[in-house]
Amino acid sequence: MATQIPLWEFEKICKAYPGVLANDNICIKLMPGSIHGLLGENGCGKSTMIKTLSGVQQPDSGKILHKGKPVHINDPQAARKFGIATVFQEFSIVPTLSVAENIFLGNMPRSTFGTIDWARMRDDASAVLAEMNVHISPDAITGTLSVGEQQLVEIAKAIAIDAKMIILDEPTAALGEDEIERLHQLLRTMRDSGTAILYVSHRLDEVERIVDEVTILRNGRVVRASGETKINVSEIVNAMVGEDIGEHYPKEFNATDEIVLEARDISTKFGVSGASITLHKGEVLGLGGVLGSGRTEIARALFGTDKLTKGTIYLNGKPIQLKSEIDAICSGIALVPENRKFDGLFFNFRASGNITAASLRSLTRFGVMNLQAEEIATRGFIDELEISTQAEEKTVNFLSGGNQQKIVIARWLFSDAQIFILDEPTQGIDIGAKIAVYKLINELTRVGKSVILISSDHDELLAMSDQIAVVQHGTIRRSVKASELTHDDLVRASTNIPELNREEKIV
Ligand SMILES: Nc1ncnc2c1ncn2[C@@H]1O[C@H](COP(=O)(O)OP(=O)(O)OP(=O)(O)O)[C@@H](O)[C@H]1O
Ligand SMILES: [Mg+2]
Known part of the structure; x- marks a missing residue:
């Protein structure tokens, strides 16, 4: 591989925005058949590099080389002609269009008469989704899908072009463990057939599993390029932050026996089906489960977004009716939504x-x-x-x-608020900010506030929760003390693999 010519190369690329040098003399080599991780704290310049390579913007200085030859990528169409497909950090899907239309937006198959070949587009979309092992209908209106599913449609868009270079800017931020594994499998297959892949993620456990080499940025500059050496997460973190960060999960235990919020057998029209939860003062109650299991829907019911069709919510022992989000806010309930x-x-x-x-x-x-x-x-x-x-x-x-x-x-x-529902609060934020969020959770519980934490990052959920309620099909399957669960147990419990042989309480 050492003698191979890079598919794409940045040579001393600089890009400034008013007041910031977002990319400062960036050099990077992207090899065919390799998954290259691009890492660094929020605002270090990753998306800036990606926008330059995708033709969204022009660099101020420096060269972009394609197979060793300098080229200009004048606009996104030019990038596509070069075989570059990008999944941007910000969603670019059109919510009112169908999944198939989104996948082939700007690239729709035409019949011999020049009209759009709807049947072929639908079949091709089905084929791409099947290749990804994703069960979404090509006819579904994209805006009605969950954030995770919309993210999969974004990825399908990139895969539908026969790309030689695939760029993914935080592709897994909205995905669950299952979908991440499937995406990884697909990326490995593409890599093995010679595609170059540039991969940005703040989930370092995931980075360790998938990437072959890494480049780490700090303040717009490359601070480390690993080549083909084995990647080690703690080294990555130190290089990203520039110091040893110590404890990843500074958990404090502040739960008491006093019940503040109780939902008894609640259902909504939007996927909550007889769920019961009990939240104590000072407690962090983690909701575990796979994408689409109903965690967000339970959060929406508790926040008054979706009306209850059955069951009752009790706040400090008294039944309350949440007719709207305003009612929830006035009752001291706050929600940090997933769909930020x-x-x-x-x-x-x-x-x-x-x-x-x-x-x-x-x-x-x-x-x-x-x-x-x-x-x-x-x-x-x-x-x-x-x-x-x-x-x-x-x-x-x-x-x-x-x-x-x-x-x-x-x-x-x-x-x-008294009760904080945090739906994926650390998605897409860097390790330093994650720790800051954990410390804020500690501060909240220390003064007697309670937290419902939804996270697809199993390690984070286990480390930061007191109690874990596992959600499946809109209901709570079981509720277990977090300290009694391992990562494996949680994956098993969420995905319905039997056997959880610790003491557990069926709610
Ligand atoms: N359009 C813009 N105008 C002005 N400043 C910008 C613009 N886009 C980005 N910046 C600034 O450039 C710097 C690099 O931003 P960039 O989006 O590349 O960071 P990032 O590494 O992708 O961060 P994150 O992990 O948060 O996505 C930041 O300081 C950001 O505020
Ligand atoms: Mg970014």
């Missing part, structure tokens, strides 16, 4: 407006906004979650994907 890419942010506001949006009342006196209090609150969160300091001056649409997510999390933590 779509509905979490006001893109034209700065961080401060976004963070304080859920708690304007506490910042308003006699109907007048206390701007100074807003700035102080924002600054606190920017420090704590290590949000890019640019967030204070710029509107959020100019921030990196991970920094945008941190802002949505900050908003809900700032609201004065």
Whole structure:
């Protein structure tokens, strides 16, 4: 492999945005038949590199070489002609179109008369989905699918072009363990047939499993390129952060016996089917389960988004009726939604407006906004979650994907709720920010608040929860103390593989 010519090469690529040198003299070689991990903290310049290689933007200086020859990738169509397919961090699907239409958007098969060949498009879409081992109908309207399924459609779009170079910017952020494994299998097959793959992820366990080589960025520069050596996660983390970060999961145990929230036998029209949960003061209750198991739907029911068709929710022992999300917020329930890419942010506001949006009342006196209090609150969160300091001056649409997510999390933590439902709170954020979120969870439970944590990262869920409720088909199959479960047990329990031979309580 050492003598092979790289399929694509960056030679001293620089790219600046107003006020930031996002890529500073980047050199990277992407080899055919290799999965190359691109890693680094939020805002270090990964997506910037990807946009340059995908023809979305032009570099300020430096050369891009294709099989050793300098080329210009003038626009995304040119990238496609070069055989580059990209799954961008931000979704690019059109929610009102069908899955098949999205997969072939801009590239629809034509009949001999030049009209769109719908039958062929549908068959081709089915073939791509089958190749991915994904069970989604090509006729489904994409907007009605779950975030994870929409992510799979994004990936299908890239796979449908016969690409020589596949770029995936955080492809697994919305996927469960099962889907990740299937995606990996597919990528390995493509790699083995000679495709070059560039892979960005903040899930380091996953990176260790899939990549052949890594490049690590910090502040727009390459700080390490591993070549073909074996990848070791703790070395990666140290290179990313620039220091030894110590404990990954700084769990504190603050659960008490006092019940704050109880859902008894609740159902909704949207996939909750007789679920019962009990949440104690100071407790972190983890909801485990695979993608589509109904965890998000349970969260939506508890937050008043979807109405109950059956069952009752009790708050501090009293039955409550949540007719809307406003009712939930007024009852002291907060939800950090999973779907942050779509509905979490006001893109034209700065961080401060976004963070304080859920708690304007506490910042308003006699109907007048206390701007100074807003700035102080924002600054606190920017420090704590290590949000890019640019967030204070710029509107959020100019921030990196991970920094945008941190802002949505900050908003809900700032609201004065008693119960926090966190749906995949660490998806797409870097290891430093993940630890900051864990510490915030500790702070919440320390002062007697309670947390329902949904996470597809099994290690995180096990380490940060007191109790784990395993969700399947919209109901709780079992509830077990987190300390009594191993990673394997949780995978088995979530995927219905029998045998969980520890003491367990059937709810
Ligand atoms: N369109 C833009 N205008 C101005 N600044 C930008 C723009 N896009 C990105 N930036 C800035 O460039 C830097 C690099 O951002 P980039 O999106 O490449 O980071 P990233 O490594 O992909 O981060 P993440 O892991 O959060 O996705 C950040 O400081 C970001 O705020
Ligand atoms: Mg990015």
